[in-house]
Amino acid sequence: MRLRTVTALAGALALSLATGCAQQGAAGSGANTVTYWLWDANQLPAYRACAKDFERRNPGLKVKITQMGWADYWTKLTASFIAGTEPDVFTDHIQKFGQFADLKVLEPLDDLGIDDSAYQPGLAANWTGQDGRRYGAPKDWDTIALFYNRQMVKEAGLTAAELNDLSWNPEDGGTFEKAVARLTVDRNGRRGDEKGFDKNNVKVYGLATGGAGDSDGQSTWSPFTASAGWHYTDKARWGSEYRYDDPTFQSVIDWYFGLAKKGYLAPFTDYTDGANPAVAQLASGKAATSLDGAWMISTYYGSKGLKVGTAVTPVGPTGKRATMLNGLADSVTSNARNKEGAKKWVRYLASDACQRTVGGYGIVFPATPEGTRAAVAAYEKKGIDVSAFTEPVTDKKNFTTFSFPVTDYAADVFALMRPAMQDVYANGAPASDLTETNEQINFILGQ
Structure with a gap:
């Protein structure tokens, strides 16, 4: 890792450091395991279900999920990049993406064949860097x-x-x-x-x-x-x-x-x-x-x-x-120990198969239209009207949607x-x- 990258990441860590040191997140990573970090405890059951299905489809490959709170997540992730203990895959935020892409700690994902039209408008395009390469696979969205x-x-x-x-x-x-x-x-x-x-x-x-x-x-x-x-x-x-x-x-x-x-x-x-x-x-x-x-x-x-x-x-x-209109993505780290397995996991996370599963839990709106429909149906079963959140995506005549600013x-x-x-x-x-x-x-x- 270049000196500039380590120095810049150390600066970012100093801005957010509040608790503890980086945990050994990459422990267990290897040829047969993909390590995956996320921050939302509410979504953990849904992604455990996705991991179970992924492992069934990919015999011999395991997914190790680590969940931590938002306040600790970015501090520990940044520290893990410095220490060389980063996960293979992590849930990425568009507000953080610009700096991570600039520091070359993300793996390009152009070979995954992500089709922008397969997701809610604008979500996939947000995850291309200034070099035109893709660094995130669409995960979900919110308004x-x-x-x-x-x-x-x-x-x-x-x-x-x-x-x-x-x-x-x-x-x-x-x-x-x-x-x-x-x-x-x-x-x-x-x-x-x-x-x-x-x-x-x-x-x-x-x-x-x-x-x-x-x-x-x-x-x-x-x-x-x-x-x-x-x-x-x-x-x-x-x-x-x-x-x-x-x-x-x-x-x-x-x-x-x-x-x-x-x-x-x-x-x-x-x-x-x-x-x-x-x-x-x-x-x-x-x-x-x-x-x-x-x-x-x-x-x-x-x-x-x-x-x-x-x-x-x-x-x-x-x-x-x-x-x-914010959309999260899953990113692969450039130093992932199981890069091939990591890319398979990210491609699966972005597929209708996983996004239908996540949508069925009624916690977030997955990035694919099919996943979104599953979420709306799940909320309806709970007696929750979510039209105030979905209308901005479908009614462009009366709503303006916009993204986080993406800059260096x-x-x-x-x-x-x-x-x-x-x-x-x-x-x-x-x-x-x-x-x-x-x-x-x-x-x-x-x-």
Whole structure:
């Protein structure tokens, strides 16, 4: 491994290192075993079922699955690259992909014969590097929608139909802000849209906090910036300049976090980096709604005592609703000890055979249309309507979908934007301060 790669990975590790050292993830890897890492415990049973079928189809080949939490996953994965103990295959995230591809720690997968048209539009194309080669096989996808406490919505005099027909703008917030204000209740029982409302003593916030959104705002501000017509970078993929200095972006950010100043959005102090903070706020009755991703559907609906519903994101100034369409992939490491077996496993993971199995568990939406249909059917059996998440994929007339920004130096962008966005949210700094941060980011990208 080149010195530059080790040095850069060490820098990335320093940014994320919080707990422990790398485990010996490659232990057991060899001619007859493929080591596979993933982070979602909810999906573990589905992938164990896929591994069992894969082993039946490939006698003598075994799959060893290691699951760890999101907070530990990237730290340990990065450390494993440095130590030479990386897994053969791992679940990859588009936000991390750019740096991994640049550092040459991923194996090209062009020989797998991945057909872009076999997956939901755009998912496969996201995993090609600047060299035009493929480094990930489509795994699943997710979108963002508005979860809400049905009882609180009813008590506020609102209906599900109204929540699915909201619009917003950065001037007065539109009907979205009015609904959030209506759902907010202070400790004297006054709602956010009533005279005498005390924004400094709020009992129930109309909107839960999902944090400051860091550099992408996936489940916080991104549905608003996108529906206002803003784009992260100068190009859809592999951009060379970020646009956090854009007046449209900054006006949306000022409006969005201004909801906290009005008492409608839960304060930054209510946010924790722990698991599922927004779910906890809805389940405890501290918030009435939350923007969150499809990967959280089962968690919300499985929360004891919480009767939850979902609504689509609001219409923005562009006349469309917007949501990030994120798709995970499975990648093979360039130093995989069982590269042939690893590629067989990844090709199987991306096939309808495995994706139907995963879809049948009703946890995520697999990347193939057939896998997606299996997931929708599984959710229906559980009595869960997932149309707020699937409509953006099928209704291009009324929805805009977009991806995470894919650029070089993603870890550096995150490291600069995270504290800057927290300053806006927690300390009331104006979004115009992000212009300086944007200059620093673009200076790094220009090197």
